[in-house]
Each structure stands twice: as structure tokens, then as C-alpha cells.
Amino acid sequence: MPEGRVFPVWRGIGVGAGVRGGWSQGWGRCLQWDPDSPGQGARVPVFDYPVWVVLCRGGRARLWEVCQRGRGAIRLPADMLSIKLPQLFDIHQVPKVFREDSIISGYRHPRSSALDCVLSSFQMNNETINIWTHFLPTCCAHTFSTMSPESRHICYFFDYGALSLYSLGCAISYGYYVMPDCLVNSWLHQHFVPIAIGNTLFCTSLSCYSRFLELQFPQRSKALRTGAFVLPFIFDTVPLVYRILLCCGGSCSPSDAMSSHCYHLLFAFLTCFLFTSHLPERLAPGRFDYFGHSHQLFHVCAVVGTHFQMEGVMADMTSRRAWLLAHGATPSFLGTIGMLVASLVLNLGIIGIFSAPLLWKPCCSSKQPHTSACECKEQ
16 A cells, blocks of 8 residues: 555544534644634544544554544543542551551552442452452452441451351251261250350450450450451361261271362361461562452462362262261251351341440540530541
8 A cells, every 4th residue: 555545444423513623733743623712622522523544654653653642632531431449558558457467558548438448349459359259249348448447347347247157057067968977966966056156156256356456466366366267167177077087097988078078178277377377478568469468368268168168068968868867857947047047146246246336436525515426426
């Protein structure tokens, strides 16, 4: 094609539409609309004017130059093309209660609105992957934890309650399908789920209490919270570990269910290790703020471990169904859904008890007797 030959690839509809002005500057530079009157401004109505492409030798480079220099001439309004995402901060710019060990940047505003929290889930920050890799698709605790220090604590209270219910669900499924043959109908088997409900209350209470110690005694807070999660896990998996040991001793044959259970225990160990060690970000602070820090890996390992756990339970439910129906108790509505509902109500009560001082903390002095509670909370 001869150099300098041009042809139209798209023609706007604005020519002759009553808008006065003209194109200036050469094709080699950029397209710019010059209004006839100074007060008209240089803003071009959207896609109202001809757009031409110059094809010649090196046309790709010339086209790129024209597009880059003409971006300001033909474009949609900025408020129509983009949504303003919340600003991010470094660790020294946020209060201590929001800081994470060895995470240097990518923090959200400590007084974010609910809309900012939702938008931040679509923005790369140090919580984005935590939000999208949690057990539930939304992961409300990580999403709305930056609205205020009080909301941060309350959001995680509900997160701890959800983990407690998860441990109860494990106990119910293990009690009905995973219990070793020699323990079926034993005292432990008959009281396995009621004890698990007590564990959920202990787990929620201790983990919620640990947040009040986080600023003054961070190591003690971490130890209490870890213990609150580990105790229900140990209780739930004692029958499973005993059954694995029996299989290792030759009392049972290997199966798909046992292999899935072993994978689950492996990922459960990795989950606990990552939660307590803060690796790898502790080795290189600031390098893993957005990708690859321990809490993200903790979520991934927990989800993968839960997958293998469900695979193992379903395999046991299929392979041991006839034997369990003949020798054990069948699942009932009261023993499954009823227990979950009872534990849910009790755990919500515990969360309410720990949330009350955060929602109604005394902020009015005796010199302001006429100040309402709502006004105090806003000060």
C-alpha cells in the first residue's frame, strides 16, 4: 500500500450535527478538536467526529503514537469510565489494632464505610485474597473489619463463631460415619456431639476474649486464640486418629476414605503451622503484603483440607452404610440440625455478650449528663 494512503475505518455521526469547530494538527501528531468560541471548551462529545487510521510503512508505530497523543481528545468522562477505589496505607499510617505481623503495606482506611469495604474486595490490598479464599465466598470478617476498631472485633467474633459451628459439623459427621467400629455405641460415641457443643462455647468464648488482650499482650492473645481452635480440632479427630492407628496395625484394610482422611490431617497441620508461624512474611517483611503471606496460605490449606475431609466422610458414608445401620444409631433431625441450631443460638448469645461493651462503651463523663448514647458513640 502506498505510503500516506488513508482510509476511514469508522465515521462518527456528529458531522453536520450543529456542533461548530474543526480538527487541527497533522496526522503525524494527534487529533485535537478546536472550538470556534473560547467559552465552548475543548471537550469533544463522545464519538461524534470522524476517526481515521493512517496506514503506511511503520503504520503500527504511527497508529500507536496517534492513539496515545489523541487520548485526551476523544474519550468518555472519567467518572463514567472508572470508580474511585479506596486509598491504601502503610503500616505506620494505621492504628496498632489493624496492623498485622510483618505486613508493611496495602492497609485499608481504618474508618472505611461499608461501600468502601465492598469496593476493596475488588481492589488489590492485603486482604483481597483473604476475602476470596475464605470458607464462605464473602468472608464478611475480612471485608468489613476496617470500618472501625469496634467493628473489627465484632466481625471477627462472628468469624470465630462460624469456626465453632464448623467444628460441631465435623463432630456430627465423624460421630455418625467415621467413628471406629470398636467405639460405636460406647460412652464417648453417645456423648460425642453434646461434648462438641460445649467445645464450641469454649472456643467462641476464649477466642473472643483473646481480642481484648491483643494490644497489651499480643503473644498471650495469640496463644489463647490458637488454643481455642486447636482443642475442638483435637477432640473431633481423636476417633479418626485412633482408627488410622488401628489400620496401621493391620486391623483394617487401606481405603479411599482413609487416604482422604490422611490428606485432611496433613493440610490441617499446615493450616495450624501457617497460622502460628507467620511465614514467609516474617522472613521478608513487605515482600508478601499482597500475595503469598501466611494468612492467605492458611485459607488455601484450610479449604483444601476441608475438601479432603468431605471426600473422606462421604466415602465412609458409602462404604460403611450397611454396617453402621445394623450396629449404630441412624442420624436424626434432632441429633443433627437440632444440635446445630442449639449451638448457633448459644454462640450468638456469647458473641452478643462480648459485643455489648464495644457497642455501648462508656464515653460520656459526668460533666455531660444530657448527652445521649448515640451522641457519645459519634464523639
